[in-house]
Amino acid sequence: MSGLGTLLGQRLRRDWLQLTLWIVGTVVLAFAGLGGVSASYGTEQDRVGILAAVMANPVILLFRGLPSGTDSDAFIVFLLFPWLAMLAAFMSTFLAVRHTRGDEETGRLELIEATPAARWTPTLATIIHGLLANIVLGILVAAAFAAGGAALEGSLLVGFATAAVGVTFLGVGMLSSQLMRTSRGANSLSVWVLLAAFVLAGVGNALGTPSDDLTRIESSWLTWTSPFGWAENARAFDENLWWPVLLCVVAFAALVGVAVALQAPRDLGESVVAERRGRADAHGGLSSTTALVLRLSTGSTIGWMAGALIVGALSTSLGSVVDQIGGENPAIADILNSIASEGDLEQSIVAVFFTMVGLLAACAAIQTVARARQEEAHGTAEAVLATPVARVRWLADFVVIGFVAVVLTCGAAWLGAAAGAARNSETADELMRAAGVAAAGQVVAASVFLVLTALVFTLAPRLTMPVAWAVVVVAIVLGLFGPLFGFPDTLVNASPFAVTPVLDGTQIDPRGVWWLVGVVVAGGAASVLLMRRRELAADG
Template sequence: MSGFGALLAQRLRRDRMQVPLWAVGTALLAYLSYVGVAQSYGTEADREALLSTVMANRVILLFRGLPSGADDGAFMLFLILPFLVMMAAFMSTFLAVRHTRADEESGRAELVGATAAGRLTPLAATAAHGLIAGAILAALTTLAYLAVGLPVTGSLIAGCATGAAGLTFLGVGLVMGQLFRTPRAANAASVWIVLLTYLIAGIGSALGTPTSDLQRLESSWLVWLSPFGWAEQSRPFADDAGWPVVLCALVGLALVGLAFALQSVRDLGSSFVAERSGRPAARPALASPMALVWRLNTGALIGWAIGGLLTGMLATSLSAPLQETAASLPSVEAILTALSAGGSLEEGAVVIFFTMLGILAACCAVQVICRARQEETHGTAEIVLAAPVDRARWLADYVVVAFAGIVIVVASAVVGALLGIASLDDPDWSLMTDVLVTGGGQVAAASVFLVITALVFVLAPRLTIPLGWTLVMVGMILGLFGPLFGFPDWLVNLAPIGVAPTMTSDGVDLKGLWWLLLAVAVGATATLSLMRRRELAADG
């Protein structure tokens, strides 16, 4: 294929920062998860006790992997494998859409199509690039397991399962890029498929059958509808089954083949899912730039708000399973009590889930700012700025909507927490104080991610999307997994979500609230001041 090598090199160069960040981040999470498990569940008796409790409270399996025994390697993957697969999935789907549908919308694909490369060569280069990225991620993840002294065979199966699941979602991203007209719609559909298949695998495990010793679970048939389930069925460090890994790879290759078939029968710039027809005249509510920003981000805000609602419900409705778990496993009780600063187990659960909520709210805000960058690269921002709207006002609208998104996500979680308490046989309404304080603290924490991403947008526009999401990923690892992995306090406190205010037995612990508010104020002021002096940077 003429030009294949040049196009592949171009894709490798464009993603020279994104792919290493995703791959190294996944491998680092794998490494630290083993270290954390060794510290928190150092004895086989602790691991057996936790697995037995999980079998009695299956709802926990919605957020974890497939139990395959109490050996340290198998137990570690029970806790972390779905999250490793999710990182591989996001890397692969974003890569696929970025180099297919996004290139069509920006006009790059049309320029390439005018050369001797042909209509399928760019897609082939993207598929090869995705394969290379997945192989790098699998290799680094395997090396992370080997570095902690786990067996070679299990390490290879675990690394390959993560990479092969990423290949499956590479195919998903390529197909979505064929079906939908815009990269935003293709990315949104890919993300929802990732989350849906993650949930399906969790439900399939929750409906499974445990062994008599309560150390292993045989999943229900639902897991075979999800790449997450296929990766978990390889059971690294237990069965070391290679055929589920092969299944992931084959399905991924089949989806890549489907993308080629769809590409060969559609026109450049067209799609199989038609866009919704617009109104002949705009509504009066769209008379301002702010209203336009709201309209562009409505779907994303609704999606993240639903996630916040579910998180809030889980934060208060899981008190009974947590009580049973802590009663049989003192290490779990110690972790929850530490997180609540000496408070009750229910308060510890609120802290854990609302820390997750801070990540969701930050993701919502980052996505809105990334939309501003997309509008700039696509040239549509120039149309708005041709009206009497200055650059600072235009970006300020996105910052305001992003902050409103944070508030909406947290407010949805508060409503969910209220519903969760109401669903209990013996509701403890005093938990709402913890919910409100912790939720308010996460608003400040997520706002830090917002202003940092906005500042990156002003100073280094090309890095807005990769660096914005990378910062959220680092914040999640430090703030959410740091206590589990035994990170020192100073390192955990680098994450805004780790220093957000919480309730303690003595009242409200403000922690780093004033630093968070100062960072938000300085970041917002610097962003809007510098934006007045920046020209549009439409090159992607």
């Protein structure tokens, strides 16, 4: 096909830094996990205790994989695999959207189709590009496990499963690009499909059936509706089943087939979901830049709020699931009693769930402020700043609306928690207090990422999105996996998610809230001051 090699080479040169960051970050997580888990849970007795606690508190399965025995390598896969697969999925969806709907939106695709290259050359290049990226990722993940002393077959299966989940979401990204009119809409749809699939696998595992020795779980049918669930049921280093992973390949082929079928009849720039017709005259409320930013951010903010509402509801409603499982298995009931004697189990569950709420709020903040960079790169910011609108005011509008998005996202989670707590009148007050403290703390944590994104935008605008998203990924890895990997407390506490206030019994433990507030104030002030002298930076 004319120009395929040239186009593929150009895309590889264009994406080398982003792909390197995604791939290296995933491999480092795998390698660090091998060493950390081996050091922290080196004996079978340690692993048996952790797995028994997991059976007693299935909420943990929303953030981990499918338990498949006490073998050290299988235990590492249980703890790490869903996150390795999630990184591969994010990498693949962003790649797919960037080189399909993104290039179409910016006009690059029109220029390519004006050359002797065939109409399907860019699509084929995107498929090959995404497959190559995932193949390299899978090989390196397998090599990391093998280098850590894991069995070869299981290592190869983990690498293949990671790449297979990534390939599935390459297809999701390509299909979303055909459905949605903008790259922003396509990315949002892809991310929500990804998060829904992740949650479905976790809930399906939580609703599964524990074994009598409390070391394995047979996942429920719900897990089999998710690519993450297919890959987890391969049970690497245990049964080493390859066929569930092949379902990911089948799903990829189906998704790409549908995407190609939708692309064939449509005109360049069109989409299956038509763009909503605009008003003939602007509403009076759009006379300010603040109202304009609010209008641009409303859709994405509602999406993050919806996700937070669900997470909040789960945080206070899954206690009944824990009690039910404990009632069905006396061994689990004994473990629940021991956990409860060490601290309030339900408060701990709320705190864990609201860490995910903080992540959603941080994503809402980053997406809102990063939109300033998109407006600048697309040239629309120049038209706004050509009017009597100061640069500082323009950026401040994005920061303020981003903070509003953070508050609304955490507030939606609190409302969801209230709805879940209402089902249990005996502990409703305690649960709501725990949810309130957790929500307020996550507002502060997410605001750190808000001001850091604004600061990067003023100092290195072209790095705004990659740096902002990389920082939030590092923070969630440190917060969730730092203790698991044996990182020092100083490093773990560098994550805003790890030092938010929590309810300890009847007292509030502020932990690191004051240094978080200091970062927010200092970062916000610095970004505003630096913006006064910064020139507009075109896309590059």
